[in-house]
Amino acid sequence: MLDATSSYNPMTDTSPADNRSRRTPVDDMTGHRIVPDTTRRAARTPGNRYGNRPTMKDVAARAGVGLKTVSRVVNGEPGVTPETERRVQEAIDALGFRRNDSARVLRKGRTASIGLVLEDLADPFYGPLSRAVEEVARAHGALLINGSSAEDPEREQELVLALCARRVDGLVVIPAGDDHRYLEPEVKAGVATVFVDRPAGQIDADVVVSDNFGGARDGVAHLIAHGHRRIGFIGDMPRIHTAAERLRGYRAAMEDAGITVQGSWMSLGVTDPERVRRAAEEMLAGPRPVTAIFTGNNRVTVTVVRVLAEHPPGAALVGFDDIELADLLRPGVTVVAQDAAALGRTAAERLFRQLDGTLLAPERIELPTRLVTRGSGELPPAH
Amino acid sequence: MLDATSSYNPMTDTSPADNRSRRTPVDDMTGHRIVPDTTRRAARTPGNRYGNRPTMKDVAARAGVGLKTVSRVVNGEPGVTPETERRVQEAIDALGFRRNDSARVLRKGRTASIGLVLEDLADPFYGPLSRAVEEVARAHGALLINGSSAEDPEREQELVLALCARRVDGLVVIPAGDDHRYLEPEVKAGVATVFVDRPAGQIDADVVVSDNFGGARDGVAHLIAHGHRRIGFIGDMPRIHTAAERLRGYRAAMEDAGITVQGSWMSLGVTDPERVRRAAEEMLAGPRPVTAIFTGNNRVTVTVVRVLAEHPPGAALVGFDDIELADLLRPGVTVVAQDAAALGRTAAERLFRQLDGTLLAPERIELPTRLVTRGSGELPPAH
DNA sequence: CCCGCATCTGACAACGTTGTCCAGGCTCTA
DNA sequence: TAGAGCCTGGACAACGTTGTCAGATGCGGG
Missing domain, CATH: 3.40.50.2300 (Response regulator)
Incomplete structure (x- = not known):
């Protein structure tokens, strides 16, 4: 049924297996350019494409009609007598024909x-x-x-x-x-x-x-409204726009409240659980620990929830992004939810x-x- | 830039907007058959396909080379002098050419x-x-x-x-x-x-x-090992194979323990939260309520966790499928996890x-x- | 100078579909 | 019954790409 000698290498094989004279394509062109395929393997066995799928031509031959008539039947276009259509449909069913959309796309655009x-x-x-x-x-x-x-x-x-x-x-x-x-x-x-x-x-x-900026600002303001002043922020790399916006929201809320943000309150660019955990623990330790943390995305939030569960309770938390089951935790996790x-x-x-x-x-x-x-x-x- | 008069109706338009004489395609053919498109709208403006994307031919003309040479460059095939390649690459960049994979697919299979x-x-x-x-x-x-x-x-x-x-x-x-x-x-x-x-x-x-059967059986056996005998099962419709297998696992574990399953312990085919909730509450009420519940999938588990959180604690729970934050709930949710x-x-x-x-x-x-x-x-x- | 050889290039057909256009047969009317 | 008009069906080109093959060019040796 399957050709056991061929190997899967779509869109990559060239005609001669001879690679001796291949130029290595120069890559110093600027801007938009075509990157040639890089992998080369032995050429596939020719012919036998699509495992010899029937085409409209085959259907036409079997039904004893013209090519275009088959096309008409397949696409439900008018201008075919019921009898002709029946014959064509029979041939389609018998051959297991399925229209090739690649060709269709090529034609239709x-x-x-x-x-x-x-x-x-x-x-x-x-x-x-x-x-x-x-x-x-x-x-x-x-x-x-x-x-x-x-x-x-x-x-x-x-x-x-x-x-x-x-x-x-x-x-x-x-x-x-x-x-x-x-x-x-x-x-x-x-x-x-x-x-x-x-x-x-x-x-x-x-x-x-x-509204990443506004959401983060509101979330942090919410913490401030509940009496917090030393609020930590753990977020992703600021080169990611959402992360930068949320950081900006954090800063704005703090500034609005007249709070000077300490460098040790912020952790930017850490996302893997282990480092988030360490960042959170550092913020929560020391002589003047943060009393609340604002987390910049769902993954960070989850990790911080874990950390807080292990620490003596007390630190408040607001996270950006909703997380499943957040309502079932004790306490439930307050979040700034966006609608994905x-x-x-x-x-x-x-x-x-x-x-x-x-x-x-x-x-x-x-x-x-x-x-x-x-x-x-x-x-x-x-x- | 965009043709403001055309409307998006891919792969569906036929040439004449005239529908008077369209046959409604008969659907009484058995087995494999082509279903004609059903929607019809005004024909799109002709021409201007792909917004006039450049083709290899255009690139060839601009670079002053043959079609095949462009193809060779684009595909990194050997046999093109660096100078020729440079000219072709320049034309490609200038025109913003991108190979049309539809045509390629048609050719290569x-x-x-x-x-x-x-x-x-x-x-x-x-x-x-x-x-x-x-x-x-x-x-x-x-x-x-x-x-x-x-x-x-x-x-x-x-x-x-x-x-x-x-x-x-x-x-x-x-x-x-x-x-x-x-x-x-x-x-x-x-x-x-x-x-x-x-x-x-x-x-x-x-x-x-x-191993849905084995997993469910083990999960239920786990409950039995902890002393439970009246164990509820809430799962999806048995016409879904996984649901049927898990139900089978439940029954097998019960039978292995010599427990006769009561019909009121099982809820099959309910998945929307409201009805799952009701099913769980019914099992937990009455004179001889279940002391444990086995849930058949992640969604059911989540809902049952909610129900149990509201009820006087006591009922045990094992769920099929892991759920996020399951470890942070009190108690943590024991699950039969599969590796998606x-x-x-x-x-x-x-x-x-x-x-x-x-x-x-x-x-x-x-x-x-x-x-x-x-x-x-x-x-x-x-x- | 001519031949052979290697290298590079391009003309052409084919992939399977759809749009265009025309031919032939039919019905209907005068 | 002739002519007009409609309905059905099919021949053909085109979509953009790649494989085949043959032509062009250059070079070295006899």
Whole structure:
């Protein structure tokens, strides 16, 4: 059934197995450029493509009709007698024919698919976002192709360009990098593009983000309102836009309250649990420990919750991003929640409005956050 | 830049806007058949495809070389002088050319993409699974197209067939339905296929599942070992294979202990939080309430944890599937954990081995589960 | 000077589908 | 029954790419 001698190496093999004379492609070109494939293996056995899938021609031959008639039946176009249609449908069923959308795309110019590039599919924040995008795409008859950038700008670009090469009709991108000029030719060529969660860099495009600054400011102000003055902040690298905004919100709230932030209260750029744990413990130790912590994202929050569970209770906590079961912990975890699904839905809807042509100038949309009080953020200062 | 008069309706428009004479396609054909598109709108403005993207021909003209030479440069094939390559590369950069993979696919027969059909991308169980599949795909140079079936067999089939029409090289499917004969022509045509989490129906294919039966049996036996005899079971519809297997495990453990299961101890097919809540409350009420509950999946577990938190403590709980922060609750939630990432990784690796041709007969792989004791499952019976 | 050889280049067909266009047969009317 | 008009069906080109193959060029040796 399967050709046991061939090996899987899609889109990469060249005709001669002879590599002697291959030039190593120069990489010193600037800007937008084609990166040649790098892997080379033995050429595949020729022929036998798609495992010899039947084509419309085969169906036509079997049904004793013309090619175009089959096409008409397959696409439900008018102009075929019931009798002819029956014959064609019979041939289709008998042969197990399935239309080849690659060829269709080539002809029609639309792929009915959109690309989604996010940071990590496994992150619970992106699940609902991804699903929301999918639902909107589905409503518009489009499929979703997605990939994780793993927070690596190069990988983001690689992914985005691969999607463009497949001629996705549109792109929803959660940027990892901060320079998206590489997308200019694509946008010019008509690829609808929306950036989500973080703004695009160096390019004018639609952006859908949460109010990271306002959310963080409100969250920290909430702690201040409950009497805290020494408030710690643990967040991601400030080169990530959301992290920077939330840090800015923290600073703004502190400044509004006339509090001078100590350097030892802030931990930036640590995300792996072990180092977050150490950062939190340091803040909570010493002669003048923080009495509250504001955490910059869901992963940090989870770790800090663990740390606080081990320490003598007392330190208050407000986290950015909601986490599951937060209401069941004692105390419940107060969070600044953003609506991941709404981000995805809004972005996707804008994308399809671009494709409809009902959208003109790029815009920046900011969705509000919501402070959810559950207990941990309402604890009074212990010291 | 964008044509403001066109509307987005990919792959669906027919030439005449005239619908008068359209036959409604008969649907009484059995088995595998082509479903014609159903939506019809005004025809798009012709021409201007891809927003006039440059093609290799354009690049060739600009660089003053032949078509094939451009192809050679783009694909890093040998046999081009550095000078010629420079000129071509310059033209590519100037025009913002990007290879059209649709055409490439049409020519080469491989799409370098695999499809993943799962139940719900937003479910935290599928995030890591999906990510794992993606990583393996990436290692093999393939992209991931995925869709959610929402537990609807018809939608599953629709999705799978759409992916096949796009000629994905392989499919990883988490089945919603129990009859996959519709895939026969595809498998025969060489589409590699692996089913995950639940077995395929009516078709001989690779399957990767967790040991749902054994895991559930062990979990329930764990409760029995801690002195429980009246143990409730709340699970999903038994038509879902995993749910049926876990129920079977529950029954087996009870039988092994010589306990006769009462009908009122079991709640099958309820998943929405409200009804799960009611089911749990009923089990916990009455003259002879259950002293422990075994929950059939993560969503049910979460709801039952909420219910138990409100009730006078005492009922023990073991849940199938791990949940985040389970260790921080008081008591911690004891679970039968399955490794979602391992499921995805194993399935994807098998898929690519099929594509390599190094795999012969379809096989069923069962991954072990792990009992994680955290407290809730070790509580003694209260009554 | 011519031949052989190696290297580089380009013309051309093919991949499977859809849009265009025309032909042939039918019905309906005058 | 002829002519007009409609309905059905099919031949053909085109979409953008890659594989095949043959032509062009340059070089060294006889």
